Amino acid sequence: MITCSAPGKVYLFGEHAVVYGEPAVCCAVDIRTRVSVAPADSVTISSSLGTTGIDFETHPYVSAVVERFREIISLEGVSIRIVSEIPVGSGLGSSAAVTIATIKALDTLLGTGLELDDIARMGHEVEQRIQGAASQTDTYVCTMGGVVMIPQRKGLDLIDCGIVIGNTNIFSSTKELVANVAELNESFPEVIGPVLSSIGMMSTVGEDLVNSKDYVSVGKLMNINQGLLDAIGVGCAELSSFTYAARNNGAYGAKITGAGGGGCMVAIAPREHVDDVAAAIAAAGGEAVVTEATDIGVREE
Ligand code: PMV
Numbered sequence: 001m002i003t004c005s006a007p008g009k010v011y012l013f014g015e016h017a018v019v020y021g022e023p024a025v026c027c028a029v030d031i032r033t034r035v036s037v038a039p040a041d042s043v044t045i046s047s048s049l050g051t052t053g054i055d056f057e058t059h060p061y062v063s064a065v066v067e068r069f070r071e072i073i074s075l076e077g078v079s080i081r082i083v084s085e086i087p088v089g090s091g092l093g094s095s096a097a098v099t100i101a102t103i104k105a106l107d108t109l110l111g112t113g114l115e116l117d118d119i120a121r122m123g124h125e126v127e128q129r130i131q132g133a134a135s136q137t138d139t140y141v142c143t144m145g146g147v148v149m150i151p152q153r154k155g156l157d158l159i160d161c162g163i164v165i166g167n168t169n170i171f172s173s174t175k176e177l178v179a180n181v182a183e184l185n186e187s188f189p190e191v192i193g194p195v196l197s198s199i200g201m202m203s204t205v206g207e208d209l210v211n212s213k214d215y216v217s218v219g220k221l222m223n224i225n226q227g228l229l230d231a232i233g234v235g236c237a238e239l240s241s242f243t244y245a246a247r248n249n250g251a252y253g254a255k256i257t258g259a260g261g262g263g264c265m266v267a268i269a270p271r272e273h274v275d276d277v278a279a280a281i282a283a284a285g286g287e288a289v290v291t292e293a294t295d296i297g298v299r300e301e
Pocket of ligand 1: 014015016017018019090091092093134135137174178257258259260263
C-alpha cells in the first residue's frame, strides 16, 4: 500500500483581485489530506462520504484522476482510501489536496514517473474538468507547498508564526461570489478597479514583509485587505465577527481566506497567542483550527 498526502492552503493576500490579473500570496498549511492506494481487481474509492466505484457524484475528483491515468497506462482496478483533515467546501483547498494526493499516490503505485510540475498540471486539468473553470492556484500551492506569489509562482519565505483558521461552516459558492464582484466592477468600474489594484498592491508590498518576517506589518496589511474584501461585498457578519475576535485576542492580523461569503477566515498570531485566538473564534461561534505554514507539498508518507 502507498500513502501520499497534500496540504490545504490559505490566502495571505489577494483573492478576488487575482481573477483580474493582480498578484496574490498563498500559503500551504499543515492540514493534510491522505490518500492510500493498493492494487485491486476493481476500482473502489472510500472516504467519509462512503465507498463507491468510479462515481462522479460522490468522489468526482478521485474518479476523474483514475480516468486520467487510464489514458496513460493500463489500470484495471485499484483500492483508494481518503482520510482528510481539510474541511470540504470551505476555501481551504480540499478538492485540490485530494486530487493532488491521489495523482501522486497512483503515480508512485504505477511508476508513471511524473515530476511535480506534471502533477500540478494534471491536477489543474482534473479541477477544470470537474468545476468547469478553476484557477491554477490551489493545485500549484498544494503540490509545491510553501508560500507562493501567484501568478508569478515565486516562492517566498515560510511564515514563521502561528496560523489560526476560523470556519463559519456556511457554504459559499466561489463561482457566485466571483460573479458578484464582476457585476459590482461593471456597475462602478472607477470605484472597484482601484480597490482591486490596491488589493494586488498588498501582495507586492507584503512580499518583502513576509521575507523579512515582519509579521506585525503583514498583519496590518491583512487587516487592510479584509476591509477591501468587505468593500467588494464578499464578507458576512460571521467572518467579520471572527476577524475582530482574533484581532482583539492577540492576532497580528485577520481576514477572509478564499472566496468569502461564508467559508473561512485566517489569522496570523504569535505562537503564544494562538490558543487565545482560537478560543475567541470558537466563542464567536466559529470552528477554530490552529495550524502552521508548511513547505511540504505533496509527498509520499
Ligand atoms: O475559496 P477558494 O479557495 O476557491 O478561492 C477563491 C479565490 C478567488 O480569487 C475568489 C477565485 C480564484 O479562482 O482565484
